[in-house]
Amino acid sequence: MARREFETLTPQMFYILLVLHKPMHGYDIMQEVSRITNNEIQIGAGTLYTLLPRFEKEYYIELVKEENKRKIYQLTPLGKKKLLKEKDRMLKQIQLLDEIDKDK
Amino acid sequence: MSKTKYKFLQIKKAILYNELETLLEKEARNGWILIQFTNYFLKFKKDKPMNIKYQIDFSSPTLEYKELLKYEGYEFVDNNEELSIYKNHNHYAQELQTDETTRLLALIKYFSLKHPLLYIIVDFLFFLFIYFFKLLISGPKTLGHIYETLGFYMIYFFFITFFVCSILNVCQNVAAKYSLNREIHHKEPCLLPFTIFNKLYDVSLVLILIFFIYFFITRLLVSPFSIGIIVLLIIVIYLIQYIYKKILYQIEPGWIQKLLKTFVIITCIFISIYFSNTEIPVIMDTTPYMSDSNVTPEKSNNLLIASNTWSLSNDNQTDTLKYESINSCLNKDIALEVFQNKIIDYEREARMFTDEEIEKITEENESWSLNDVPYFSYEQAIQHMSVYQNSLIDQCYYNDDVVIALKDNIVLICYNQPEDNYMDNIINHYFTK
Numbered sequence: 009m010a011r012r013e014f015e016t017l018t019p020q021m022f023y024i025l026l027v028l029h030k031p032m033h034g035y036d037i038m039q040e041v042s043r044i045t046n047n048e049i050q051i052g053a054g055t056l057y058t059l060l061p062r063f064e065k066e067y068y069i070e071l072v073k074e075e076n077k078r079k080i081y082q083l084t085p086l087g088k089k090k091l092l093k094e095k096d097r098m099l100k101q102i103q104l105l106d107e108i109d110k111d112k
Numbered sequence: 113m114s115k116t117k118y119k120f121l122q123i124k125k126a127i128l129y130n131e132l133e134t135l136l137e138k139e140a141r142n143g144w145i146l147i148q149f150t151n152y153f154l155k156f157k158k159d160k161p162m163n164i165k166y167q168i169d170f171s172s173p174t175l176e177y178k179e180l181l182k183y184e185g186y187e188f189v190d191n192n193e194e195l196s197i198y199k200n201h202n203h204y205a206q207e208l209q210t211d212e213t214t215r216l217l218a219l220i221k222y223f224s225l226k227h228p229l230l231y232i233i234v235d236f237l238f239f240l241f242i243y244f245f246k247l248l249i250s251g252p253k254t255l256g257h258i259y260e261t262l263g264f265y266m267i268y269f270f271f272i273t274f275f276v277c278s279i280l281n282v283c284q285n286v287a288a289k290y291s292l293n294r295e296i297h298h299k300e301p302c303l304l305p306f307t308i309f310n311k312l313y314d315v316s317l318v319l320i321l322i323f324f325i326y327f328f329i330t331r332l333l334v335s336p337f338s339i340g341i342i343v344l345l346i347i348v349i350y351l352i353q354y355i356y357k358k359i360l361y362q363i364e365p366g367w368i369q370k371l372l373k374t375f376v377i378i379t380c381i382f383i384s385i386y387f388s389n390t391e392i393p394v395i396m397d398t399t400p401y402m403s404d405s406n407v408t409p410e411k412s413n414n415l416l417i418a419s420n421t422w423s424l425s426n427d428n429q430t431d432t433l434k435y436e437s438i439n440s441c442l443n444k445d446i447a448l449e450v451f452q453n454k455i456i457d458y459e460r461e462a463r464m465f466t467d468e469e470i471e472k473i474t475e476e477n478e479s480w481s482l483n484d485v486p487y488f489s490y491e492q493a494i495q496h497m498s499v500y501q502n503s504l505i506d507q508c509y510y511n512d513d514v515v516i517a518l519k520d521n522i523v524l525i526c527y528n529q530p531e532d533n534y535m536d537n538i539i540n541h542y543f544t545k
Contacts, residue, residue, distance in 0.1 A: 034177070035180055052210035053177065053206075054208030055215070057171040061172075
């Protein structure tokens, strides 16, 4: 099951990985996702802290340092690859949608 | 003093059915605020009716996480292992779980197989312990034998029930995982298998409870002192549970937590083994017929039979020289079964080979086992014993070694005491009021 957990990323998973292109701790991640999505995506604390250790276990993110008992994470090359794979999946979906539009 | 109330609730079931938060919020609106919970009970404190938002969570409560929740207005209520409950007085506060897939993944982890499998291993280790210490009993397969050794059968009953209970716990967790996995793959949840295993699990827990009630009552009948030991044991187990389920989950996770957990589990096993093998000495208030300062008294009670026994062994404590046992049974029927069982048992004892004979058989056949001397039926057994009649008793059979007498619900067994007028003396001693 663990290997298949992140076969497809949900929007929340996607944005958490996306904002971690620069080092960030938990609270900053939540704020940053709200900011870049104009509050359309809100990450609950429980969701974030369930996902961070799982992403770390899958080597999508890594612990960079600990400051004042706050863990700071950053995206790994594997995490970036995962995001690009997600991009391909989304592009394919858009392409299919475009084809339907053309037919009309 | 503020009023409190307890509510019975199966937490696992309520979580799987997504009913826990709704129930807690409803209770808060009626003025009952949750203060503690276990796997089966919720404890509420009476307060003014409030509109509280409750959230369940499975994340490790690190300092960073706790600070973040505090910032969002959440207060920690209580935890039970990895399950924590938080409350927020702002009903419109951000949900802790905002992603359904992540919530389901956390739930799948909560229905872990690790703990139930650990219980199965512990149960197996206890069974091995009992086996190696030769507490397993052998004897004729009669009703009287079961009555006499009810305590041992109850221990078997406990081990078997505990084993079945752990297996059902595994099954219900597997069923929960199956249903949650279906939900992750956007299929309808399948809760029926979980519900069935959950009900069976409850039945097995009730059976275990029956064992503990039995154990408590029998100990109470033997000696009130032993109740002190049981209470002490309950306090120790409660403290261990408290440390294991509450405190350990409230400190920073890491190797210290893992080390402490291992320590607690090992301590728990050793304390349980120690107490399960504890025999409490009981001072007797009845005098035996035989008069010897080295007689060892013993008292036992298994709810069906209360026994006073006295035995006299040789200096090395290897052979019983003399033995007396007066058994007071719950009713005449049980007494008759016990009486017949004793006759079957001691008649076989009389046919048992001597050490020299065993050596000879071993030399000839290369092997010998106790099963080579079979048990006779009661009717066959009494043919090999003599009848003794006395107006004080209902029935009595004897041979060179043993006297077995029955009077109403009393069974008397006296072993190895050859002397003149012995039969009359001992019957008079025990049955003349």
